[in-house]
Amino acid sequence: MSNGAETTDLPGPTFPLKQPGTAVVHAGPRQEPRIVSVPTRCAEHTLGLPEGADVFAALERSLADHTASGIMAEFDDGQFDRIDYVHPAYGPDADHPMSFTEAFSVSGPAQLRHASATVGVRNDAPFCHIHASWTDADGTVRGGHLLPGTLAGPEGLRIRLFVLADARLVSDVDPETGFSAFAPHPLDPDPATAEARISATDAPSQPGAPSRPTTPLPKDVPDAVVSRVRPGELLDEAVLAVAQNAGFAEAEVLASLGSTTGAVFTGGSAPWPAVEFTHLAGTVTGAQSEDPQVSLTGEVVDVAGEVRNGTLAMAANPTAVTFELFVRRIG
Template structure:
């Protein structure tokens, strides 16, 4: 199937549907901790993929190019072509309500709308996880979970990469959900040579600058904006930026609309956190959406998240997330950078 026909004749649910934002309890045993985080330094790079470049192979090669065991990325501009992908689908029963469609392809070039990636290792081999959206010839926006075989189109692709020297990202099958998911692990500190003076790069590893970012795995049922705040507080970041993040929630609840339950996949998540080290709960008033705080609300932390999601019909929806309303569906791969 090709050229966007993935929205036709999709299997329908055999179980009652819930409202967007209703948490799902998975069939497997709950895993702990619910938020797994690794503080890390990062370096930022721009890479340009020329026409015909295998997107997965290029990002996996970036691990070696930047001498790291984990990186996150956001796509900046350009074209795909062709695209291989799946998108969320209804699962077989109420105990397993989430699944994926069969694989589809878009054979012609399509302009990038949004995309984010996590790159690490699965079974000891470099492995890449990418969610993306693109504009088709008729102007409609489609999206999904990309598969190997996706290439850069005639105009190429520009990708912003965050290399994480202190985090090893490992994708394993999760016992709780039955799906594969990335989790961060601290890297082992490098040992200096016993017979030679440290090189400048070795000296930096021996006395590194403090972490200026956190990479996290958020487990099912955790409220996304609350998890972002918890990550910032644990790291001691009072203000931070969310970028290059992807994952799924149980549908999506935006301030001006929603996308259907049981799962949507984010092609990207971005946002800001301010006042994280204050003791209050997240403001659920209009101040959390960017208006000027007043009075006692000054002490409340502000978390503003925006994103774009692909639902079980292959439709793409964008917006600002409603505070406290979006539980993680399967997993969320979160990258947070300190701004203060």
Template sequence: MTNEAQPHETTSAHTTPGFRLGDPGDVVIHAGPRLSPRLVSVPTRHSEHLIDLVAGDDLFDSVTGLLKTLDVSGLMVEFVAGEFGRIDYVYPAYGPDAERPMSFTTEFHHAGPAVLCHASATVGAKGGEPFAHIHASWLTEEGLAEGGHLLPGTLVGPNGMRLRVFALADAQQLSEADPETGFFAFAPTALHTPAAESAQGSVSMSESAQGSSNAVISRVRPGELIDDAIVAICREAGFDSAEVRASLGSTTGAVFFDGTAPWPAVEFTHLTGSVRGALGDDPRLRLDAEVVDVAGEVHAGQLVLGANPVAVTFELLVLPT
């Protein structure tokens, strides 16, 4: 749900709530003040890198260390293949009451090894220090699918791990307390460089002199439909066709074409998709995702459009095609 597992109140797994549950896709109104704008977007140049991690690497130290290695202040990351060693994690849980229906479980540990299925990360800073928000799913040695919100202490497994890293040249990600939801959340912020300032307002789809293409990173606030948000981001940036990569966040349950995951929150281990005709009257989207629910179960499929509002926050990377 957030980039830091500091909920209103932690619960054990499968705790039964004492309030009425909604249906998957029902909007949650949070107790804090409703903030504007609902979409916070920053255009940026980006470069793409394949990075290999080796057995025993600390996952959080490794991904946050890439900020210095790549000389940027923000990253979006897709996990391509590999293996976890130790995994420390939580997953969504019911909150204490109807006004605060979302929380996290207590901490779980998996001794590993476990094969990576999907994972995504946003990397930036919190309190002036490098910080990462990582959601993942994996297969245990027994063949069980598990997943959740990873915590520091997670290690790379014996067969290593490969990452696809999108380095953001003109933007940073800052984790701050969100008064609307009561959670911490990443928000993109423009870096005040000549290239960044010239990119504000409209985004050209031509390549930069450094050979990197343009991108937009966005934070979507609660209650906004994820597909509507993506179309709005494309229109603001001038992207008629685009792809969504390396994106993660939460929705209020999940509604797939072939099933649902329960309300009030699921966390996405990844979101990918394509947009066509965003500047016209009939945009066409396809969004594929995997989520972890309040029972720790993993669901995947194609999202139904107009049915998946953000629960706490969503962190999107949109690239023109």
């Protein structure tokens, strides 16, 4: 949901529940723009963690290892050992319907299913936000928002790092939602160029509409876009808008995480008011044409701690608190 660790011990909702995919208007002042994007060069690396490695410390250390201020990450395979985590929960009232459970801790080898991470800074110190799912030794599937203290298991972990050359990822408290959230900031010595980059991708286009003119950028710069998507924005429309406004004809979605108001899949749903994505993948084709196509699949953890997955229904999944979106050009 957010990258803070706010928790609640409320056992259930104290307010009427709504249908999955119903947007939430948060109590704080509405923030603009609704999509904040920074085009960036991206270099892919692999991080291997041995048994017992501290997952958070290793990812945070990777910033210095790659002289970077922002990294999006996707876990490929391996095992966890100790896992500290929370998952979405009902908030205290109808004006604040989303929160987190108390912290849980599990021990023993657990096989990775999916995990995604955003690595940046908070209060000028390295900071990491991870959502993950796993299968316990007894076959139980679990998932949630990981907390520091999580360790790699006997098989270790292999993680794909997407190192961002032109973006700084900063976590701060969002006045609209009251939760912490990452947002991208351009890294560019020329303020005019930086402003051109961010303004070219900070507003959504209507599906099917041609992208609006953008400031020309050097060909070696925008092979990816990192974005923060605010509450209420439909996830598939945000993905399309980012690709269109970046000038990408085709693009892929990976290493992304965040929350929607429940989840609406083509074959089922997960309950309102919030689920957290451990994994989001998909493609955009024909983004600059009159008939663009977006296809997204995802895995989520809901307020019962249940893990669900499937193909996302279009125009049905609004962001709940925030979405940290990574879109990379194909070709």
